[in-house]
Amino acid sequence: MKIDLLSPESFAAGHPFAQYAFLRENAPVFWHEEPNGPGFWAVTRYKDVWDVDRGFQAFSSEPTIMIQDPAAEAALGFGGYKMMLMMDPPQHTAYRKLIRNEFTVPVSAERTPRMNALARQIVDAVIEKGECDFVSEIAGEMPSYVIAELLGIPLDDGRELYKLTEIIHTAPEVQEANAGGMAVLKMFEYGRGVIAEKRARPANDLATKLLQAEVDGKRLDDIEFLLFFLLLIDAGGDTTRNLLSAGLIALLENPGQLAWLKADLPNRLPAAREELLRWTTPVVYMRRTARRDTPLGGETIREGQKVVMYFGSANRDPEKFERADTLDLSRSPNEHIAFGTGPHGCLGQHIARIEIDAILSEVLTRMDRLEIAGDPEWLPSNFISGPRRLPVRFKPSLPLPAGLCT
Numbered sequence: 380m381k382i383d384l385l386s387p388e389s390f391a392a393g394h395p396f397a398q399y400a401f402l403r404e405n406a407p408v409f410w411h412e413e414p415n416g417p418g419f420w421a422v423t424r425y426k427d428v429w430d431v432d433r434g435f436q437a438f439s440s441e442p443t444i445m446i447q448d449p450a451a452e453a454a455l456g457f458g459g460y461k462m463m464l465m466m467d468p469p470q471h472t473a474y475r476k477l478i479r480n481e482f483t484v485p486v487s488a489e490r491t492p493r494m495n496a497l498a499r500q501i502v503d504a505v506i507e508k509g510e511c512d513f514v515s516e517i518a519g520e521m522p523s524y525v526i527a528e529l530l531g532i533p534l535d536d537g538r539e540l541y542k543l544t545e546i547i548h549t550a551p552e553v554q555e556a557n558a559g560g561m562a563v564l565k566m567f568e569y570g571r572g573v574i575a576e577k578r579a580r581p582a583n584d585l586a587t588k589l590l591q592a593e594v595d596g597k598r599l600d601d602i603e604f605l606l607f608f609l610l611l612i613d614a615g616g617d618t619t620r621n622l623l624s625a626g627l628i629a630l631l632e633n634p635g636q637l638a639w640l641k642a643d644l645p646n647r648l649p650a651a652r653e654e655l656l657r658w659t660t661p662v663v664y665m666r667r668t669a670r671r672d673t674p675l676g677g678e679t680i681r682e683g684q685k686v687v688m689y690f691g692s693a694n695r696d697p698e699k700f701e702r703a704d705t706l707d708l709s710r711s712p713n714e715h716i717a718f719g720t721g722p723h724g725c726l727g728q729h730i731a732r733i734e735i736d737a738i739l740s741e742v743l744t745r746m747d748r749l750e751i752a753g754d755p756e757w758l759p760s761n762f763i764s765g766p767r768r769l770p771v772r773f774k775p776s777l778p779l780p781a782g783l784c785t
């Protein structure tokens with residue numbers, strides 16, 4: 380089988396599950412050639428992905444978590460600065476501590492009523508039309524509004540910033556030269572305005588808290604703030620959007636499962652959402668770099684080599700999941716690794732779960748005869764997986780007769 384986990388074409392209709400299965404079976408730690416680089420180890424079994432993600436002593440997040448080395452970022456003049464996603468403990472621990480209290484289960488749960496209201500508003504905007512692009516008009520709206528609310532910026536600006544995220548995550552070969560770099564610069568330009576605004580008028584939001592936060596007794600400087608800002612917008616945007624869009628495709632392709640879910644939505648949604656996370660796995664990979672020679676899956680990783688964890692493959696590993704290639708919305712337990720694990724495990728996962736539940740509840744109760752109305756178009760990216768266009772058709776559900784309540 381031809382293995383190519385780099386070219387965006389391999390991801391043109393979602394994860395390359397056939398390649399993953401071949402690798403898990405035949406070369407679970409596989410040396411992958413890289414046309415413009417030294418090559419990397421592709422890790423595809425659940426157990427090995429788990430060990431690499433938790434084993435920060437052997438596998439570093441520096442200099443980057445992308446397969447390509449950070450020439451582009453260096454060219455933008457980040458100097459010695461980096462996002463916490465690309466730091467190791469103890470430095471990473473100190474930075475993550477600055478915002479982790481905003482993302483705990485109870486603090487995230489406090490946001491539920493507001494997120495439910497946003498979901499209602501999003502569906503209100505399209506329900507009478509009878510058709511829409513599910514990605515841009517529903518799934519993408521939610522995370523851009525939520526991030527905007529968290530940071531304390533206008534909702535419409537969240538939407539514009541989110542468009543920049545999509546450009547950043549699109550493979551460079553399928554868009555204009557340096558489009559990604561320009562999008563990062565635009566994001567920073569906006570972030571500088573946020574710094575000025577929040578310094579002049581501090582508020583009860585994450586942007587203000589970050590500007591007032593200290594690491595080792597020193598406040599974050601502008602660049603450190605901008606990198607946090609970029610990380611939050613980037614990490615929380617098209618991940619959630621893609622889960623919702625690819626998740627909807629999975630539901631519509633499995634009508635029996637969808638009917639099971641709708642028969643008792645409030646009680647069945649939590650398990651269903653976790654299975655959709657396993658099934659769609661929006662983040663394709665994270666890279667680490669070996670700090671020392673380390674054995675892994677029968678190979679020896681040499682110091683300095685790149686090691687790439689394929690979460691979508693780990694989530695279909697039959698050694699970990701019974702009937703791994705079957706969508707089973709009632710699956711329990713479901714120890715998927717769609718949010719990663721270890722020190723960098725997704726900080727926004729509790730918020731993401733609330734967003735997902737809010738949108739799916741609205742969509743599945745208010746949209747009747749929901750169906751796909753054209754070919755989905757997938758994001759040409761080997762890093763983030765999901766459709767970027769998904770035309771759907773539906774009828775507004777009829778209100779329940781007076782006297783009946785759910």
Ligand code: HEM
Pocket residue numbers: 432463464465475522526610611614615616618619622660661662665690717718719720721722723724725726727728730731
């Ligand atoms: C379905 C939605 C999401 C998925 C699938 C997802 C997935 C991930 C993954 C795989 C990682 C890397 C974990 C690792 O290296 O082990 C990550 C990190 C991160 N995510 Fe998410 N994410 C989602 C939503 C969100 C949201 C909504 C936010 C914020 C509001 C967020 C914020 C972050 C941050 C800040 C990090 C970096 C954590 C660190 O470096 O310590 N994510 N996410």
